[in-house]
Amino acid sequence: MSTPVQLQHYIGGTWCDGDGPRIASTNPARPDQVVAEGRQAGPAEVDRAMVAAAAAQREWARTPAHDRGAVLLRAAVVMEEHAEEWGLELSREEGKTRAEGRGEVLRAAQIFHYYGNDGDRGAGEIFASPRRGEQILVTRKPLGVVGVVTPFNFPIAIPAWKIAPALAYGNTVVWKPASTVPLLALRLAQALEAAGLPAGVLNLLIGPGSMGNALVNHPGLDGLTFTGSTGVGRQLAAAAANRGVPVQAEMGGKNPAIVLADADLELAAEQVMLGAFRSTGQKCTATSRLVLAESIADEFLARLKERVESLVVGDPTDPAVQMGPVVNDSARKSILEGLSTARAQGASVVAGGEPYDNGDLATGYFAPPTILELPAGRELDIWREELFGPVLSVRRAASVEQAFELANDGEYGLSAALFTQDLSRVLEGMEDLDVGILHVNSETAGADPHVPFGGAKKSGYGPKEQGAAAKDFFTHTTTVYLRGGTPAA
Numbered sequence: 001m002s003t004p005v006q007l008q009h010y011i012g013g014t015w016c017d018g019d020g021p022r023i024a025s026t027n028p029a030r031p032d033q034v035v036a037e038g039r040q041a042g043p044a045e046v047d048r049a050m051v052a053a054a055a056a057q058r059e060w061a062r063t064p065a066h067d068r069g070a071v072l073l074r075a076a077v078v079m080e081e082h083a084e085e086w087g088l089e090l091s092r093e094e095g096k097t098r099a100e101g102r103g104e105v106l107r108a109a110q111i112f113h114y115y116g117n118d119g120d121r122g123a124g125e126i127f128a129s130p131r132r133g134e135q136i137l138v139t140r141k142p143l144g145v146v147g148v149v150t151p152f153n154f155p156i157a158i159p160a161w162k163i164a165p166a167l168a169y170g171n172t173v174v175w176k177p178a179s180t181v182p183l184l185a186l187r188l189a190q191a192l193e194a195a196g197l198p199a200g201v202l203n204l205l206i207g208p209g210s211m212g213n214a215l216v217n218h219p220g221l222d223g224l225t226f227t228g229s230t231g232v233g234r235q236l237a238a239a240a241a242n243r244g245v246p247v248q249a250e251m252g253g254k255n256p257a258i259v260l261a262d263a264d265l266e267l268a269a270e271q272v273m274l275g276a277f278r279s280t281g282q283k284c285t286a287t288s289r290l291v292l293a294e295s296i297a298d299e300f301l302a303r304l305k306e307r308v309e310s311l312v313v314g315d316p317t318d319p320a321v322q323m324g325p326v327v328n329d330s331a332r333k334s335i336l337e338g339l340s341t342a343r344a345q346g347a348s349v350v351a352g353g354e355p356y357d358n359g360d361l362a363t364g365y366f367a368p369p370t371i372l373e374l375p376a377g378r379e380l381d382i383w384r385e386e387l388f389g390p391v392l393s394v395r396r397a398a399s400v401e402q403a404f405e406l407a408n409d410g411e412y413g414l415s416a417a418l419f420t421q422d423l424s425r426v427l428e429g430m431e432d433l434d435v436g437i438l439h440v441n442s443e444t445a446g447a448d449p450h451v452p453f454g455g456a457k458k459s460g461y462g463p464k465e466q467g468a469a470a471k472d473f474f475t476h477t478t479t480v481y482l483r484g485g486t487p488a489a
């Protein structure tokens, strides 16, 4: 058992202890092990961080974009150098497998590379003027001080895809990561410090949700980017909007995979398995609903069941393990409660379903990888409500039209996967499926940094993230009508 890492806050370029109650993260596979601990930040630290971010903002915005980008590129290299070590810490603190932990650190580095290089790309647009001797320029300016509030499930990649563009475009940041998994936040701040980020440009505060409220309600806030659950996102978005602060919020999902009768069933079974159970189903884009064409449903479920029953579940730091625990005991309890409600409402178990009742899997926060089939024509909570764990609900569809209707059923619209080899069905799906991200013949999760990411319907609020979309949120435009001092002859 290793010594817990000491958690500190990073304010105005200095590491400091908080003055709030003790905070500790534990290993969800072995809850007696403390991974990191320290003291929470309080309202005084929120204020100090906001003041530091405001003081650093003008100089950072005036720093050439190329030089801002150079800091990001150096930070990316630091992350790459520490991918193995920080990936292991991530696995111990959050519960995803070691390979996924390392992969996530490398993903964060990739995002920093992308935005680091943006310093040498276009910074605005130029338009023709209807008047002689004039041109119209659209230039971009940072919002100012941006609040960043992030969830537990990607403790370095999601912060990276918010913080990298925020900094690249000249904003300064006050960041509140999820209190359940704070260690990788410390590491990201350390990477930026090692890369030479000026004091005050990034400020990190570790504390509970209530501290996030203090951040959102601070009068110095110029923008807010949030990822997390729908309830919290709506509350924060309302608070920010009420004060005229631009807000971007990415929230819940209930992502369907649709397998049509002509699909390559072997490929689809593999991809659905990965989509539903990788990262223990704790991805906003995880596959949590499966819609099967009636004619292939039995065969497909048999293939999927076999795969799910052979998943190696255990301590995620063991390289042989394919699925780790969920993040904490309350997550495990709510998943198990969701399963028993679904069964009481008529769902039948295809695989899994039973809690672990002895050994390491019972002491750790493990939830069984589960497939449930839902009865036709009946409303079940599990079809619409996010459980955020390794649980897949299945329904059968009598036609392609019905399959798309079932997939669209509900208030979320983050991602979907469509499995078919028929181009006409793909084209119909592109038109009918109301989601922010559509995967054709690949799992519902997976996103590249250079293209927009985010949900349709009630999954997202405000501009999308990543790629060029991030620039729309983290900057505002100034339209400049530009003439020379002497009127054109």
Ligand code: NAD
Residues within 6 Å of the ligand: 149, 150, 151, 152, 153, 154, 158, 176, 177, 178, 179, 207, 208, 209, 210, 211, 212, 213, 227, 228, 229, 230, 232, 233, 236, 250, 251, 252, 253, 283, 284, 285, 386, 388, 414, 454, 455, 459
């Ligand atoms: P959460 O909403 O509990 O917490 C997210 C962040 O908000 C944390 O930093 C938390 O401390 C903070 N917070 C909580 N209550 C707060 C309050 N009252 N005021 C201010 N801040 C508060 O979410 P989580 O459990 O960490 O993450 C899981 C959720 O995130 C799931 O619903 C998942 O779908 C969603 N998610 C969405 C995306 C996406 O891009 N759409 C990506 C990842 C996760």
